[in-house]
Amino acid sequence: MTASLALLSAATNITWHLLPLALVISLAYSASRYELPQRILRRSVRLFFTILIFMLIVFAVLWVLSFKL
């Protein structure tokens, strides 16, 4: 189990590791803003997609800038 997890971790592109990171940031940040569970979950989903869109925009800009380099 641990060995296969290590293999998966090593084989995965480093960019994919940012998704769980964005998820924990969204959850913990939203939890520190509100008390109601439904509200926390709703806000964290929104924040997660906001971070995701921001990262995609940055990725697209960098991709365009590095085109044919």
Added chain:
Amino acid sequence: MSDPRIPLKNPLVAALLAFLIPGAGHLYQGRFFKAVIYAACVLGSFTYGMYISEWKAVYRSPDPRKRNLGYYAQAATGLPALYAFVQTIKYRDSQKVPNNVLDAPLSEAFKGILVAQNASDAADHISGYLELEPTIGQPGGTVRGTFRGTLENGQSVEYRLGGGNFFLGPKVGGDPGRELQCGVVEEQSGGNEQMVGRIEGTIPRKFLDWFEAPLEEDELQDLNRRMGKRYELALVYTWIAGLLNILAVWDALEGPAYGYGDEEEEELDSDKKKQPEKKTSEKTLEAAKS
């Protein structure tokens, strides 16, 4: 001012608990949902960061001239990272012990290479068990003992250890393997011993002697060489874990920053109630104009 519906109990105790064990402060306050979220997010990202860095992402530099900003972010995770403070003290103490002296008998598993005295011979990989005892004040080096094990091809071997050339790494260090080097001797006619080679390798360190202990510069370079960006990613995971726990501590102390969570909905409801009144007043104005 926190919402009265949120049971903060003793906020200072809750904040201290939240700092030491992520989620524990909220558990003490009976805010179970948040306790689960903080524990899972903070401990999860901290553990994952440690895991992908071979448990070497968290350490505190023993050099007081070096800044430890990264470690201070990690230290906010609480007890899981605070052990690095203890390790730094233990590391400094272990550095004071000379590397060429064995202070007590040693019986450990050993893994490494056998280097013959004749430099043209290739080194053999060996693994097995060694027993050493200090012989300070006696002729023939500072240690004496035996190695029993196997070569890489499975052949059983036994060597007498002794002579000079003894080196033992510090008791506390960032790597699970403690460096050991010792001479291999053979008895010659007349009872004299002659050094015929040396063994170089590692013996295991106890978990509490390497976990979160300071890394040597070459160990750090080796980690960066082997892992590249993955090691930096591990650092980011552990930093983020600590920074998120600061939010959790603040939440345990003061309650949520924006309120209970139903305020906006109440405002929306009240806006809806107000809207018909506005329309009525608009109608009155229109009627007055006409």
